[in-house]
Amino acid sequence: MKTERYHTRLQWVGTMECPRCHKITWAWQSSGMSECFPHFFCNKCSNVIHRKEDQRLVWEEKSQALLDRIAATLPDCPCGGRFTPGANPKCVHCGADFEHTSDPVERLHDERMTVVDGACVFDGEGGVYRVKIVGK
Numbered sequence: 001m002k003t004e005r006y007h008t009r010l011q012w013v014g015t016m017e018c019p020r021c022h023k024i025t026w027a028w029q030s031s032g033m034s035e036c037f038p039h040f041f042c043n044k045c046s047n048v049i050h051r052k053e054d055q056r057l058v059w060e061e062k063s064q065a066l067l068d069r070i071a072a073t074l075p076d077c078p079c080g081g082r083f084t085p086g087a088n089p090k091c092v093h094c095g096a097d098f099e100h101t102s103d104p105v106e107r108l109h110d111e112r113m114t115v116v117d118g119a120c121v122f123d124g125e126g127g128v129y130r131v132k133i134v135g136k
């Protein structure tokens with residue numbers, strides 16, 4: 001599998017403090033101009049999927065109907081979980097969710113995709129890469 005290495009000194013690399021265990025998780029976040037929408041996290045791990053076909057569907061509008069239509073076609077994650085609306089990236093230490101402030105319909109247009117250290121990004125067409133934060 002391809003690995004994308006992002007250094008801790010990059011602008012879009014940062015840390016999140018876990019609300020439960022208070023340890024630090026490093027993560028890379030796509031910029032607000034990245035067009036990384038919509039994206040959906042796995043309900044068991046921090047892997048994320050971002051598909052062009054979904055983007056065509058929600059490019060001009062977002063709605064519960066569109067979300068339901070996409071959700072019905074989201075695949076399973078290799079970890080045994082499933083990519084699901086409303087799922088979140090998780091603490092690498094204890095697995096607690098980093099909760100999102102918006103609801104799943106609102107998140108259809110969220111371009112800021114947070115990929116925690118070690119998680120994988122899928123494109124739904126067989127493409128996948130793992131994010132590794134270096135320089136910690």
Ligand SMILES: [Zn+2]
Binds near residue numbers: 021022
């Ligand atoms: Zn934690």
Ligand SMILES: [Zn+2]
Binds near residue numbers: 044045082
């Ligand atoms: Zn998973």
